Amino acid sequence: MKKTILTGLRPTGNLHLGHYFGACQNYLKLQDDYEFYLEIADVQALTDNFNNPEKVRVNVYEITKDLLAIGLDPNKVNFFIQSKIPEIAELTVYYGNLVTVARLQRNPTVKNEIAQKKELFGNSGESITYGFLGYPVSQAADITAFKGELVPVGEDQLPLIEQCREIVRKFNSIYGETLLEPVPYLSENKRIKGLDGNEKMGKSLGNAIYLVDDEDTIKKKVMGALTDKNKIKKDDPANPDVCMVHYYHKLINSYENTKIVEEECRKGCRGCVQCKKELIVAMNNFLKPIQDRRKKYEENPELVEEILNSGTKKAQEKAKNVMNDVKKAMKIDY
Numbered sequence: 001m002k003k004t005i006l007t008g009l010r011p012t013g014n015l016h017l018g019h020y021f022g023a024c025q026n027y028l029k030l031q032d033d034y035e036f037y038l039e040i041a042d043v044q045a046l047t048d049n050f051n052n053p054e055k056v057r058v059n060v061y062e063i064t065k066d067l068l069a070i071g072l073d074p075n076k077v078n079f080f081i082q083s084k085i086p087e088i089a090e091l092t093v094y095y096g097n098l099v100t101v102a103r104l105q106r107n108p109t110v111k112n113e114i115a116q117k118k119e120l121f122g123n124s125g126e127s128i129t130y131g132f133l134g135y136p137v138s139q140a141a142d143i144t145a146f147k148g149e150l151v152p153v154g155e156d157q158l159p160l161i162e163q164c165r166e167i168v169r170k171f172n173s174i175y176g177e178t179l180l181e182p183v184p185y186l187s188e189n190k191r192i193k194g195l196d197g198n199e200k201m202g203k204s205l206g207n208a209i210y211l212v213d214d215e216d217t218i219k220k221k222v223m224g225a226l227t228d229k230n231k232i233k234k235d236d237p238a239n240p241d242v243c244m245v246h247y248y249h250k251l252i253n254s255y256e257n258t259k260i261v262e263e264e265c266r267k268g269c270r271g272c273v274q275c276k277k278e279l280i281v282a283m284n285n286f287l288k289p290i291q292d293r294r295k296k297y298e299e300n301p302e303l304v305e306e307i308l309n310s311g312t313k314k315a316q317e318k319a320k321n322v323m324n325d326v327k328k329a330m331k332i333d334y
């Protein structure tokens with residue numbers, strides 16, 4: 001029997017290269033060999049976008065199209081919408097008894113997100129809602145509702161998987177062996193840097209390259225990239241290791257081309273403008289097949305709807321079975 005994968009994405013914006021080279025490449029790699037549930041986490045997105053429901057709704061479809069565009073096969077991956085699985089909400093309530101408020105406040109991912117929000121909006125700690133603080137509990141419900149064994153994620157998600165594992169152990173020790181402890185599956189590229197040199201690419205950081213970016217947008221973004229600051233003139237020798245243009249050549253361009261970039265840069269026979277222009281070409285070539293595949297779904301939104309409906313149906317069946325086990329274990333199977 002195939003093992004089960006459960007993973008999820010918050011529908012708050014389009015996918016960018018950080019997603020692609022992070023978890024998404026693993027989705028592609030794993031889709032053939034697992035029973036795969038891919039959750040579009042609208043409920044989780046609402047925990048910090050509750051006052052912006054339109055944004056979440058639009059992005060449910062945007063992110064699904066992005067995921068199909070990268071080459072995920074809807075015959076292999078069950079795409080589903082979180083809010084259509086009431087068992088997840090139900091499990092969240094029961095798991096709420098198995099985790100302390102202090103533990104949630106110590107969760108590094110939650111802590112980080114709270115700090116980021118404070119930086120952006122100057123929020124005081126008091127404005128953190130019960131729902132937001134509790135989202136790791138809800139994420140544990142996401143995973144366990146499908147007896148998810150493997151969870152492909154970016155490294156920022158590790159504390160959430162750990163929290164899930166703790167909840168599973170606590171549940172099993174009180175109510176008997178019922179749930180599975182999931183294992184995270186990390187990507188080789190732990191984190192993709194931004195073109196600006198930031199350690200992370202992110203929407204809130206304003207440095208993301210989206211899979212849907214058109215040629216003009218790519219041009220603008222690449223032209224503004226951070227290069228070796230010590231290179232003043234076109235024929236100054238420079239250090240490609242500190243240059244984001246080189247970093248992206250490595251990520252996207254062929255091995256041979258990247259070697260040329262590196263050598264010529266060190267020797268001082270390569271100008272940065274030329275180097276950026278070549279990266280723009282490589283980036284557009286990289287994005288072209290993704291955007292071509294996406295077009296089919298943009299032109300036929302009913303296809304996306306069908307994919308979400310059939311995936312959601314499969315997810316509903318699975319979650320119902322797990323819920324029965326949970327209720328039996330908790331002696332609430334009236």
Ligand code: TRP
Nearest residue numbers: 006007008009010041044139142
């Ligand atoms: N928290 C994840 C994110 O921020 C999304 C997510 C929701 C998820 N439920 C999940 C990831 C379950 C892995 C497993 O993108």
Ligand code: SF4
Nearest residue numbers: 243245246265272275
């Ligand atoms: Fe970067 Fe290319 Fe300029 Fe070297 S030549 S500093 S690799 S942009």
